[in-house]
Amino acid sequence: MRFALTGMRPARRVGDKRKFTDDFMENILQIGAITTSHGVKGEVKVFPMTDDVNRFKKLKTVILQYKNENMELNVESVKFFKNMVILKFKEYSDINDILRFKGCGLFVTRENAVKLKKDEYFIADLIGMDIFDETDKKIGVLKDVIATGANDVYEIDLDDGRPLLLPAIKECVLKVDVDEKIMKIHILEGLLD
Numbered sequence: 463m464r465f466a467l468t469g470m471r472p473a474r475r476v477g478d479k480r481k482f483t484d485d486f487m488e489n490i491l492q493i494g495a496i497t498t499s500h501g502v503k504g505e506v507k508v509f510p511m512t513d514d515v516n517r518f519k520k521l522k523t524v525i526l527q528y529k530n531e532n533m534e535l536n537v538e539s540v541k542f543f544k545n546m547v548i549l550k551f552k553e554y555s556d557i558n559d560i561l562r563f564k565g566c567g568l569f570v571t572r573e574n575a576v577k578l579k580k581d582e583y584f585i586a587d588l589i590g591m592d593i594f595d596e597t598d599k600k601i602g603v604l605k606d607v608i609a610t611g612a613n614d615v616y617e618i619d620l621d622d623g624r625p626l627l628l629p630a631i632k633e634c635v636l637k638v639d640v641d642e643k644i645m646k647i648h649i650l651e652g653l654l655d
Contacts, residue, residue, distance in 0.1 A: 471546055489571060490525055493568055493569075494511050495565065495566065495567050496564055497565075498563070500543075503555060503557070504557060506563060507548060508547040509545075510546075517546045519540050521537045523535065523537065524569065525568070526563060526568055526569075527528040528562070534609075538550040540552060542555075544547075587640045589605070590625060591603065591604045591644060593620075594647070596636065602620040604616055604618055614629075616635075624654065628647060634648055
């Protein structure tokens with residue numbers, strides 16, 4: 463059972479000519495990052511940050527964060543190459559126009575995000591959650607989600623200063639309440655040794 467949809471991280475706040483509000487920034491999710499150009503016709507290689515790379519096939523627009531701008535770009539075409547996604551934006555048709563975007567993040571609004579199944583959550587919604595034990599005592603805060611092959615691992619900063627790496631499995635994660643920003647957990651024997 464999965465407890466996180468890996469890759470959908472919260473957006474970083476950057477300046478913008480269009481003056482997006484903080485509320486808007488909280489409602490966009492990262493789906494990938496541009497690694498380099500592909501060919502000479504303005505295509506880019508994107509490292510996907512989502513469990514479902516096929517979600518790129520349905521993309522119409524993305525938000526590109528570049529320096530002090532949030533730019534909305536229209537997706538013209540999508541291809542796949544090894545573990546990468548090749549995107550072509552309608553606004554750019556030359557390699558020289560897109561080279562500057564190397565390392566930039568690509569985002570979607572929540573309304574354009576993939577639909578979640580039961581027990582799936584966006585990482586952006588999990589990071590910062592208050593962590594409670596089985597007795598409903600607050601014991602820490604979820605700092606990050608680490609993607610592994612078998613299951614995700616939650617990196618938790620405990621209130622006593624110790625770190626906890628908790629596997630995101632049903633034996634450890636008892637309850638997740640995204641609206642209240644709380645997670646109730648069971649710490650398996652040996653995890654704190």
